Amino acid sequence: MKQDELILQVAKDLYKLAEHIDSLFNVASKKKTVSIEEVRSVLAEKSQVGKGPEIRALIEKYGADKLTDLEPSCYEALLNEVETL
Helix, strand or coil: CCHHHHHHHHHHHHHHHHHHHHHHHHHHHCCCCCCHHHHHHHHHHHHHCCCHHHHHHHHHHCCCCCHHHCCHHHHHHHHHHHHCC
16 A cells, blocks of 8 residues: 555544544533433322332432432432332
C-alpha cells in the first residue's frame, strides 16, 4: 500500500471509531432517570395494599427517614426493590 492509501485507511478507521463512540454515548444519555414523582406513585400503590412497614424499612435502608430525604441517586434502586414487594 502506498503511504496515501494508508493515511486514507487510518482516517476512515478513525471516523468509524468516532461514530461508534458517539453511539455509545447516545445510548448512555438516553437512559431514563427515575423521578421522585414516579417513586411516590409506586410507593402509594404499595402502601394501599398494606406494604407500608416494608416500604418504610426500605427507605431507612437507603439512609432516609422519609422519601423526600432520600438521595435522588437511590430512587431507581428503591423503586426496583419496592416493585418486588
